[in-house]
Amino acid sequence: MDKNDLIVRFAGEGGQGVVTSAEGLAQAATQTGYHAQTFATFPSQILGGPTWTQTRISINPVLSSGDELDVLVCFNEQAYSNHSGSLADQGVIVYNSAEFELSGHDDAIGIDFDALAKSTGNTRAANMVVIGALAELVTMKQDILDEFVTKKFTRGRPNDEEIIKSNIKAMNLGRNEVKDRGISIGQLKPPQKPDYDQVLMNGNVAICLGAMHAGVDFYAGYPISPATSILVWMEKNLPAPNKFVHQVSSEIEAITALVGAGFAGKKAMTATAGPGFSLMSEGLGLAWMAEIPLVVVDVQRGGPATGLPTKTEQSDLISTMFPAHGDIRLPVIAPGSVEECFHAAVTAVNWAERYQGPVILLSEMALSERNQNMPKPDLSKVPVENRIVNQNTNEYQRYDQLDVSPMPIPGGPGSYVANGSEHDGIGDTTHLAERHVQMTHRRWNKIKVLEDGDFEVDSIDSPIALVPWGGTKGPTREAYNKLIESGADIAWLYTMFLNPLPPQMIENLRQKELVLVPELNYQGQFSMILRSLGVNAISITQYTGLPFTVKDLIGRVNQQIESYKQGHLKI
């Protein structure tokens, strides 16, 4: 049986090599021409604790981490009891026989990962034993894996060759164990090697790289899961002359420092999660009112309050779009894949510069730790924008126009007061009714320059549309593809630009009889916003702390369409 993809879950204790094996498989697969995606969960304790990571590799772009497992790799017994239920009917178990014995199971292959690695003279090659076994299970050719190992370990050190050899040996030892058992789960179709360069990274790194490319030169942040890795990455990689990065003492310090930096000419960014975001409320209102460019990344986790720090959710949409008191509605970009994380970060910085105000990059736990392959961006083709800077004399009225106007930078001409109270042209506080009206119009006009976001469309003529957002894009697209294959008549619309939404997309959506919005929250936050825009939207919600499975989505979409057709669905 020929297979398009292979879904493997690695499960065990934190520290047993769960993550390195899963990422190793993804790397090997990508390098050999497959597409790959990993999905990671975390134990809540610091050392040890049950954890698992899933890798899916495919000859096609990977849209979700996959519902049912082809292979479950168990690093300990608890992993078996927790996860064997997720195995597909034909699924196979590979387990660490040094940890436990699995009897009475035909399709279970016990391997002593560490002992085999040790026998190659390279104790760190245990993950290669596992990868070799997996390769054999789907009859993957060894030569492409040899190539992967050779490339990976050619690092210009004297012992490169030795290490390469031991790793290849480890793989073959793993293969042999499977061969000996004569178990196979079919042949994974050979990949098509792409003719472009590829990178493999997670969503948080993609955000960092996008931000750096866009010119972020001021970063202040406070640790919080799952955004901490952005702070850590920036601390390591941003320092350079005229660039500033610093761990500050709270999220309030972070956001207000960004206001100062954005005012003084920097491209300023911070990253946080829900609890930190809530503390930035007042500062974001100030940035909107005083018209200061800056970017806040919210990597969503389970909420409310301290919530579920290690679980994924999409429940910060309303509070990031409307983060503070008064009339305010911030630009929000929510990427749907690792590749989109990169582009969302570039655009977030560009938008902030373009409209001179705060922009939200709304990511989520599931993206932040997901490794995914993508074409290596050609940076020279990803445009970077800079704010219009005032060159006028001192008489300049910074706030007077009804549209985006050149921004004076301290030290340069056009001194004014950047003011969080209502103000006149030079930023002096005022209470005049006409000024409040004028400035309100100015603030809302300015966002119109951001109405150039693009969106995806398929089967545009269908009266029913499927419209996911953020990380729910992938599983929804996979479900959509299957629904279309099975003859369903459904349109697809998707954008990462949640505010302002592309105007043409709103127009399209308004014409639909029914818009189904899968999203990971209780209230159905995006469909609420769509309904407020005059769209007949209704949500398909889930709030388990986990992403949707494709199977569930297909079932629920069919069910909603059915009840709509029977007139039972009330919007």
Added chain:
Amino acid sequence: MDKNDLIVRFAGEGGQGVVTSAEGLAQAATQTGYHAQTFATFPSQILGGPTWTQTRISINPVLSSGDELDVLVCFNEQAYSNHSGSLADQGVIVYNSAEFELSGHDDAIGIDFDALAKSTGNTRAANMVVIGALAELVTMKQDILDEFVTKKFTRGRPNDEEIIKSNIKAMNLGRNEVKDRGISIGQLKPPQKPDYDQVLMNGNVAICLGAMHAGVDFYAGYPISPATSILVWMEKNLPAPNKFVHQVSSEIEAITALVGAGFAGKKAMTATAGPGFSLMSEGLGLAWMAEIPLVVVDVQRGGPATGLPTKTEQSDLISTMFPAHGDIRLPVIAPGSVEECFHAAVTAVNWAERYQGPVILLSEMALSERNQNMPKPDLSKVPVENRIVNQNTNEYQRYDQLDVSPMPIPGGPGSYVANGSEHDGIGDTTHLAERHVQMTHRRWNKIKVLEDGDFEVDSIDSPIALVPWGGTKGPTREAYNKLIESGADIAWLYTMFLNPLPPQMIENLRQKELVLVPELNYQGQFSMILRSLGVNAISITQYTGLPFTVKDLIGRVNQQIESYKQGHLKI
């Protein structure tokens, strides 16, 4: 010409007696059986600065402060130039002739307020001179005013009689000045003295009294306009054994102290305005998640950010209903009159106790400083609720049920951890999918016990409805009455319970072809929420920092209905 009401604006510098005169007129009128309402604005400087207050008295309940002035009382020349444009065609000016001279104006009466007061031997009676003049202008009988003065100054002090006499004399001196000029603006119809007791107070005081009646016994706050007077009032009047009131060091300290107090069994409250509210974001999320009863009063002012501290606006609706990250939607009560401020405060506390969570009382600047007469509430008939307290043993699972469940109080049985992370029955942190689902359902189920709010309905069968909220109720009702008089076919629906909305009211609204929502903000925040609930709502917005005038409202309602009928109105 017989008049139903009299609209007087007092304008001058802070400190000249503008406010005392306006409030004196309202008091006098109420005591004589008229209805009264004042509307105050404030200078942004501390001492002096241009200011004005408007008093409207009427034989009917006063719904708005009135569009056009019958009388403009000018305490200085600037007042004349700023406000004479608001005078009705037949309007009259009374001015302080000690300050300036107004020539070439037929209907202007110059009086030296202070000199006349001084001549009575009572320098503090200047406002009585003014009131006397006003009474004469509308041929109000002196005997009812004598009664007012006598009652007001009978304070059991030796010189009561003397003071009463001088005040009455001052009134008559004011009257004489008008008589001498032979100017009148018609006869104000005599009032119907109500057969119940009345009180006259402003919205902030009404909130304080309602809160005290409901049993608030813990208050922590930080000064901010226009909520400061609530803190000041509480500091003065709440202290008593087992009651706590304190000015704390920030809004963050206030909200988190409330969480501790609510947890420990108190009825806890704070009051703030937008900027302070934004700082309470994280604490409110905690209260929602840990299920802690408490009340936050937001007295709205112009926003965003520091905004317009002395102007009125209704732009905090979305941010108070959805104040923090995660799935959260707080109960919100927005009173529409001073009387409703009292009842809203009682209900806010009752609701917090009933569903065990945070409740928002959303008031606004225009209500906070508005003096308005109302029937004196019979406290014995205003029910007060207390949370269900756990009496179970230590094994009690505080969070396990899918509904409101008895709350353990520290010191009593049922120790648990009130937890802002997702938790199990006893409040220990957990990450299990099923628990998150269960607890999410619990939190959202709980609000259903608040679905008992009442609402007003008129002409329910009309396909078009007028639905204001908060302080916009008054002017909208006045406009509605006039529209109905002129034969319009419009329904009226109103509630102060914005979340949860009374379910029957949503049902009614869903059946309307068009729902018009006058509100003082740019985005049309309440109509956004109504549309998200499936109502064909559209807003009539204003964002000048001032309340609607009735005239404007009538014009805009007619205009919207017209364009709707012509098919131009896109929702």
Added chain:
Amino acid sequence: MSVNNPEYDFKWCPGCGDFGVRRALESAIQKRHAATGIAVANNVVVAGIGCSGNMVHLLEGDQPFGIHGVHGRTLPIAMGVKMANPELNVVVVAGDGDFLSIGFEHIGPQAGRNLNVCAVVMDNGVYGLTKGQSSPTSETGMITSSTPYGKIEEKTNPLSLYLTLGVSYVASAMSSKVKSLANTIVEAMEHPGFSIVHVQSPCTTYNDTYELLKGSVKKGIEPLAWPIPEGHDSADIKAATELLNRGGIPLGVLYKDTTRPDFQSRIDAVTKISDSKSTEELLASFAI
């Protein structure tokens, strides 16, 4: 409560200093119960967010009440609890990040009020729960995941800060000396005002300072921690300050002032002189 709770899945790392603090706190609560007969349910543990704050779920035996709030806000939450019911014994448990970074603003006001709660601060010089970033008490120059080139700010000196802010009871302790820590916590809980027990509670995973604190004869490391001499007059703030100037980590009670009224007494003084009118009377004053 965690021992029998399969749903609770957090565990401290082997050797974490917080284990010792837990034993000390359990013992202090038991001692108080034994001495006064007051029920354990009369204790409220107000926890910060951090490995340290997870204490509130890890206490064994008879359970006090707990509140596990948001990062940095233990003190105002504790104020709410205590002023709601002055009969309760309120104990704060928090980490150096929670208490001294994001929560720093709350120490001064409580000192000025002399709020009668006891704060047990677990100082490990690092952010444990978020996996090893620098904290206010990390050493300058320390390499952490968020300071890959070394921490650049000066280190906070919490003990001298507490003194200047007017905290009326200040003790310094080691998590490994469980018995003495338990006694200190009992004394701090009994202190009629704001007390802080600042505990060196090493993070074995991200900042293992056991050896530095205790010293090692073998490696020739002088111990950083040293006991406060018997003769120290803890009523004398100058003497306390001078102890701090000696460097290292003095262990013991630095300062104790029982002359200042606690917050509740201050509130009671107001209650005594205030007009206490009923709602009915107040309402009547607006009658027309």
Added chain:
Amino acid sequence: MSVNNPEYDFKWCPGCGDFGVRRALESAIQKRHAATGIAVANNVVVAGIGCSGNMVHLLEGDQPFGIHGVHGRTLPIAMGVKMANPELNVVVVAGDGDFLSIGFEHIGPQAGRNLNVCAVVMDNGVYGLTKGQSSPTSETGMITSSTPYGKIEEKTNPLSLYLTLGVSYVASAMSSKVKSLANTIVEAMEHPGFSIVHVQSPCTTYNDTYELLKGSVKKGIEPLAWPIPEGHDSADIKAATELLNRGGIPLGVLYKDTTRPDFQSRIDAVTKISDSKSTEELLASFAI
């Protein structure tokens, strides 16, 4: 900018101490301009919310840049400005409520970094703009609108706090002594690190302390304020602390430490040793 701006409608009350501070700040900015030739537009005034913060709109003459943010956040905003462009001269203007109550948490971190900005704090012992509530520097027992029965907390001592928090330049001044205040501000602006000029700036409307501060021979009132003696060694933190122990309000430069690197130098030190890879190189490290 307000003089010719009819839209701006705030005015200080007659006699308000902030008038003097304004003249001193205008003069300090002019002096700096005269001495260095650096344009006035190179100054940024970061203002708090309060009567005091309104300073940023009331400065006359050549205009610096200004940022009027939210209540209590002057210091982190100033950090953003300064670290964005170290060439700028950044001055904070804030009141005692803004700086020491809601904004208190921000002093310590900036002291630890030695951020090179100058904070001019206008202390009137009251919340002026919100019309007379108590502030951290109000006297205990003081009757205000929010403390009708007297303030019950202890009063904050800002000067000793600044010293303990490690602020590297601490001066105390009087708003009525404009010339000397101007000179102090110039010196503080030149100081290579975090400087605070704490000014007694009485609120004539809600807390008129002129007489208390200056004393009155007629009424037999000893002045609270007294000049720091010539011989005081401002490099000596102990001497500074002892001055404070004398009570009253010492006027002059209490403490000045020029040995500690400022924040920018600390950042520069990291920049020197850090891997500075281009985005392209970093991206390439993820190539497969």
